[in-house]
Structures are given as structure tokens and as C-alpha cells.
Amino acid sequence: MSEDRRRKRGPQARAARNDHALLEAARDVIAAEGAHASVSAIAARAGVGIGSLYRRYASKDALFQHLAVISLDQHLHAAEEGLEHDDPWDGLAHYVTSAISFGTAVLNPIAGTVDITDEMADKNTRSDRAVEELVRRAHDAGVLRPDVTAVDIALLIEQLSRSPLTEQLGYQGRADLNAAACNARSRIVAIALDGLRTGAPHALPGQPPGYELFTERWARPER
Amino acid sequence: MSEDRRRKRGPQARAARNDHALLEAARDVIAAEGAHASVSAIAARAGVGIGSLYRRYASKDALFQHLAVISLDQHLHAAEEGLEHDDPWDGLAHYVTSAISFGTAVLNPIAGTVDITDEMADKNTRSDRAVEELVRRAHDAGVLRPDVTAVDIALLIEQLSRSPLTEQLGYQGRADLNAAACNARSRIVAIALDGLRTGAPHALPGQPPGYELFTERWARPER
DNA sequence: ATAACCCGGAGCAATTCGCTCCGCAAACGC
DNA sequence: GCGTTTGCGGAGCGAATTGCTCCGGGTTAT
Numbered sequence: 238m239s240e241d242r243r244r245k246r247g248p249q250a251r252a253a254r255n256d257h258a259l260l261e262a263a264r265d266v267i268a269a270e271g272a273h274a275s276v277s278a279i280a281a282r283a284g285v286g287i288g289s290l291y292r293r294y295a296s297k298d299a300l301f302q303h304l305a306v307i308s309l310d311q312h313l314h315a316a317e318e319g320l321e322h323d324d325p326w327d328g329l330a331h332y333v334t335s336a337i338s339f340g341t342a343v344l345n346p347i348a349g350t351v352d353i354t355d356e357m358a359d360k361n362t363r364s365d366r367a368v369e370e371l372v373r374r375a376h377d378a379g380v381l382r383p384d385v386t387a388v389d390i391a392l393l394i395e396q397l398s399r400s401p402l403t404e405q406l407g408y409q410g411r412a413d414l415n416a417a418a419c420n421a422r423s424r425i426v427a428i429a430l431d432g433l434r435t436g437a438p439h440a441l442p443g444q445p446p447g448y449e450l451f452t453e454r455w456a457r458p459e460r
Numbered sequence: 461m462s463e464d465r466r467r468k469r470g471p472q473a474r475a476a477r478n479d480h481a482l483l484e485a486a487r488d489v490i491a492a493e494g495a496h497a498s499v500s501a502i503a504a505r506a507g508v509g510i511g512s513l514y515r516r517y518a519s520k521d522a523l524f525q526h527l528a529v530i531s532l533d534q535h536l537h538a539a540e541e542g543l544e545h546d547d548p549w550d551g552l553a554h555y556v557t558s559a560i561s562f563g564t565a566v567l568n569p570i571a572g573t574v575d576i577t578d579e580m581a582d583k584n585t586r587s588d589r590a591v592e593e594l595v596r597r598a599h600d601a602g603v604l605r606p607d608v609t610a611v612d613i614a615l616l617i618e619q620l621s622r623s624p625l626t627e628q629l630g631y632q633g634r635a636d637l638n639a640a641a642c643n644a645r646s647r648i649v650a651i652a653l654d655g656l657r658t659g660a661p662h663a664l665p666g667q668p669p670g671y672e673l674f675t676e677r678w679a680r681p682e683r
Numbered sequence: 684a685t686a687a688c689c690c691g692g693a694g695c696a697a698t699t700c701g702c703t704c705c706g707c708a709a710a711c712g713c
Numbered sequence: 714g715c716g717t718t719t720g721c722g723g724a725g726c727g728a729a730t731t732g733c734t735c736c737g738g739g740t741t742a743t
Contacts, residue, residue, distance in 0.1 A: 252720075271493065276701065286722035287702080297701065345674065382661045385651065386668040392644050393651065399622050421615050428608065428616065432655030438605045445609040478690090499732065509691035510733080520732065 256293055258283040263304050268342040269400040272350055276300075298350060304343060305351045309360045311339050316367035325374040329381065330430055332371055333394060337426055342398030382435050393429060397422075414449065421446040479516055481506040486527050491565040492623040495573055499523075521573060527566060528574045532583045534562050539590035548597040552604065553653055555594055556617060560649055565621030605658050613656070620649060637672065644669040 262283035266274040276297050280287045294300040315335035322328035368387050375381035420443040431438045485506035489497040499520050503510045517523040538558035545551035591610050598604035643666040654661045 255721090269494075270496070273493070273496065275699080277699095280722095288704085288722050289720080291702065292720075348674075382654075384664045384668075388669045388671060388673075389644070389647055389651070389664075391671075392669065392673065393648050396622070396645075396648055397619060399619070421612070422619075424612055425616050425619055428612070428655035429652055430655070431605075432651035432653070432661070435661065438655070438658065441607045441612075445607075446611045446615065448611060448614075450611075450615065498730080500730095503691095511691055511735085512689080514733065515689075 252293075255283070255285050255289055259285060259290060259293065259300070260304060260307060263300060264308070264339070264343050265400065267301075267304075267346055268398060271346045272301075301347045302351045305347055306357060308339070308341065308344050309357055309364070312336060312341055312344070313360050313364040313367070315339075316364045316371065319371050320367055320374075325371075325378040326380040326434065329371045329375045329390075329433075332368065333390065333430060333433075334426055336394045337397050337422075341394055342400070345395060380435055381433060385433055390433070393433075397426060397429060417446060417450055420444060421450055478506070478508050478512055482508065482513060482516065482523070483527060483530060486523060487531070487562065487566050488623065490524075490527075490569055491621060494569045495524075524570045525574045528570055529580060531562070531564065531566050532580055532587070535559055535564055535567070536583050536587040536590070538562075539587045539594065542594050543590055543597075548594075548601040549603040549657065552594045552598045552613075552656075555591065556613065556653060556656075557649055559617045560620050560645075564617055565623070568618060603658055604656060608656055616652060616656075620645075620652060640669060640673055643667060644673055 259279065262285075263274070263279045266279050266282055270278070276290060277287055279300075280290045283290075290300070294303065315332050318335070319328040319332035322331060365387075368390065372381065372385075372387045372390065376383060423443055424441045424446070427439065427441050482502065486497070486502045489502050489505055493501070499513060500510055502523075503513045506513075513523070517526065538555050541558070542551035542555035545554060588610075591613065595604065595608075595610045595613065599606060646666055647664045647669070650662065650664050
């Protein structure tokens with residue numbers, strides 16, 4: 238086990254890697270289970286003991302708080318990156334796919350457990366503004382269907398960010414299933430994006446998924 | 461409280477209504493929280509005591525089992541109804557919207573807790589076949605984009621069936637929020653359907669949603 | 684009024700939770 | 714080489730939550 242952790246030397250490097258793994262694990266588990274996610278599940282998914290978790294974060298709430306700050310940052314960053322694209326559609330699509338891929342999903346589930354600082358509220362406002370600007374640009378360019386609003390897009394992102402349990406199960410030593418889930422999700426996102434867009438459909442990414450993503454215990458006849 | 465329950469007379473009528481409310485509540489709560497949903501949450505959402513729940517179902521597992529059977533029936537029924545439409549697109553769209561609206565979402569979360577009878581596996585096979593037929597018809601008619609498979613659609617349905625917590629919160633005496641959530645969801649479904657379809661976008665249903673669906677505690681500046 | 688019926692929720696044992704604490708292994712100074 | 718330091722993992726604690734039982738109270742029919 239420690240073999241994997243020694244690619245960079247020193248205890249500090251391992252600590253940093255653990256910290257990152259913890260945040261990512263927390264994001265995934267919360268996206269799948271909501272705010273009820275247990276610390277032991279998060280630690281297990283990160284491949285870390287709960288002791289290590291509590292050395293870095295004073296409490297579960299502190300972890301969630303930190304996660305909320307980070308997610309808010311990522312969200313704002315994705316929106317601003319979108320505005321940097323010259324092409325209005327590319328900008329909007331970049332924002333939507335980014336927001337879905339790192340879990341904007343965590344923000345709403347844990348919104349009740351963290352306390353929102355002024356700085357966080359400010360970032361939230363700024364990203365809302367940026368998204369509205371992205372939408373306006375796309376509307377003006379005629380590439381986004383005119384009856385879709387920024388709120389529609391926000392809700393779509395929230396809906397598509399929630400992980401089905403499949404991904405969680407797939408993680409435990411089943412990298413193949415995890416990859417299949419990523420592929421399937423990217424196709425769904427592409428479908429939704431084409432639903433937002435005016436004009437002809439755009440080719441779907443990846444390979445068509447098979448039935449393996451559905452719970453195996455749910456007996457599906459071989460075909 | 462009992463005033464509301466006496467629209468139809470007699471204890472049997474009330475019992476039947478309770479039973480229906482229980483199943484619907486279980487469906488909603490599971491769609492929002494997964495298989496970890498607690499019986500007390502289900503009973504509370506149905507507006508009945510836990511005693512009444514346990515008079516009708518021997519255990520939590522029994523309730524889940526019954527719910528799985530019913531959902532499987534509804535799912536198969538929706539697919540077969542879709543095949544009865546003459547228009548291939550209408551048939552597919554009917555299936556997708558139906559499957560999303562009553563929670564096909566419950567099936568996968570609870571697949572591990574129920575035991576699957578031969579009859580259930582058979583129904584599952586039949587609905588898979590029916591969906592594939594729906595997809596084939598739509599492909600042949602050229603109304604469904606050719607790179608979308610039946611599995612893509614199944615995964616899309618699963619993703620869109622999962623309820624955000626908003627709806628759960630909205631339920632508790634906030635009919636307005638619940639209606640807003642339904643409206644917002646129907647728009648998202650319509651967007652996804654347009655992403656599946658070839659040709660020009662189809663008008664979105666309902667009214668553009670506002671930000672009220674996001675957790676209120678997540679401070680959004682009034683605009 | 685009496686009997687039959689069903690509903691709701693307090694309360695029980697068991698499980699799960701967030702969290703603390705301590706024994707252990709790896710890196711460092713000598 | 715050996716002690717020191719540092720961070721790790723997980724057994725185990727009390728508290729909270731869980732699935733479930735059981736009984737007092739209210740409603741309907743007679």
C-alpha cells in the first residue's frame with residue numbers, strides 16, 4: 238500500500254496527496270449519497286484511515302465547509318473560463334461540462350450544513366452573473382435555443398451532476414466499470430447539450446455503453 | 461387532519477388511500493435518498509404513522525419488495541403503451557416521460573435489497589425488449605438520432621429520475637415549490653428529448669423557472 | 684352504549700454515527 | 714547503528730439513528 242504513496246518522497250508529500258484524495262472522495266461520496274454521507278465512507282473511498290481525516294479537519298462540518306469553498310471556487314472558475322472562449326457556444330459548453338464533471342452536485346446537498354461566509358455568497362453571485370452572461374452571449378449568437386434560461390441550465394447541471402450508485406460501486410477495485418460510467422455520462426451530457434443547442438445534432442463522444450452499468454444483482458438476461 | 465381523509469367514507473377507503481400514499485411516498489423518498497431511506501421518513505412523507513405502515517407491510521424489505529414489483533409493472537406498462545402509438549417518436553417520448561415521472565429511479569437503488577423472482581426478471585426482460593423495439597422503430601423512421609442506443613436512453617432515464625432534495629423539502633407544506641419543481645423537471649426532460657431527436661427543437665413546456673428551487677439557505681442575492 | 688376496528692407515535696434493542704486515542708511504521712539527526 | 718520525531722490507521726467510545734413492537738385513543742357500525 239505504501240508503495241503507491243512513495244512516488245514523491247517525504248511525509249509532507251504524502252500528506253498533501255492524502256488531503257487531495259480526501260476532498261475528491263468527499264465530493265464523490267456526497268454526490269452519490271447526499272449530505273448523509275458518513276466520514277468513514279469518505280475515508281475508505283480515499284484509501285485513508287479516519288484518523289488521518291481528523292488530523293486535517295477538526296470535524297465533519299469543517300471538511301464539508303472546506304469542500305464547499307473549493308467547489309464554489311471551481312464553479313466560478315469554470316464560468317469565467319467559459320467567458321474567455323471566443324465562440325459563445327464553446328464557452329457555454331465548457332462551463333456546463335466542467336460544472337458537471339467536478340461535482341457542482343455537492344454544493345446543494347451540503348448547503349444546509351455549512352455556514353456561508355460573505356466571501357462565499359459573493360463568489361456565488363459572481364458565478365451566477367458569469368453564467369447569465371454566458372447565456373446572453375449564446376442567445377445573441379443564436380446558438381442557444383431562445384426559450385432556455387440560465388436557471389434551466391443550472392437545474393440541468395444539478396440534475397446531471399448527481400452520481401448514480403453505480404459509480405460508487407464501480408470504484409471499489411473495478412476501474413473498468415468506472416471508465417464505462419464516465420463514458421456513459423459524457424454521452425448523456427452531450428445529448429443534453431444538443432438539446433440546448435439550435436441546429437443539427439453533434440456526434441456523441443465515446444462508445445455506446447452496454448448494460449454492465451446496471452446493478453449486476455438486478456438479473457439481466459445475457460443477450 | 462382526519463377531515464382530509466374522509467372524502468370517501470369508511471375505514472377501508474382510508475386504508476386504501478394510506479396504502480397508495482405510502483407507496484408514492486416510498487418512491488419519492490427513495491428517489492431522493494436511495495436505499496438508505498428510513499421508514500420513518502417514508503411514513504412522515506405519506507402523512508401516516510409508522511404503525512400504519514407496519515400493519516400493511518411486515519418489514520421495510522417487504523415494502524421495498526412490493527414497491528419494486530409495482531415499479532417494474534409500471535415500467536413495462538409504459539413501454540408497451542409506447543408501442544401502441546402509431547407515431548414512433550410519440551411512442552418513444554411517451555415511454556421516456558412516463559418512466560421518468562413515476563420513479564424508475566427506485567429500481568436500481570433498491571435492486572440489492574429485494575430478491576428478484578423469476579416473474580420479475582421476466583418482466584424486466586420484456587420491458588427491455590419493448591424499449592429496444594421502440595428505439596428500433598424510431599431509428600427506422602429517422603426521428604431518433606442514429607448514434608443513440610437503448611442503453612443510452614436507459615441511463616438517461618435513470619439520471620433524470622433521481623430527485624434533487626429540493627423536491628423533498630418542497631413537499632412539506634410548500635405546494636408551490638413542488639409545482640415549480642415539476643415544471644422545471646418537465647422542461648429538463650423536454651430539453652433532453654430534443655437532444656435525442658433529429659430536427660429542430662420543440663417548444664419547452666411550462667414557464668421558465670426562477671431561482672427559488674435552490675436551497676434557500678444558500679443565500680442568493682435578490683435580483 | 685357496546686363492540687370492532689384501525690390509527691398514531693412513545694419506546695425498545697440493535698445498529699450506525701462522529702470522534703478520540705493509542706500502538707506502529709517510516710523518515711531524520713547523530 | 715539507535716533514539717527521536719512525525720504522521721498513519723483503526724479499535725473503541727458515547728450519542729444518535731435505525732427498524733420495529735405495542736398499546737392507548739379515536740372512529741365507525743350496530
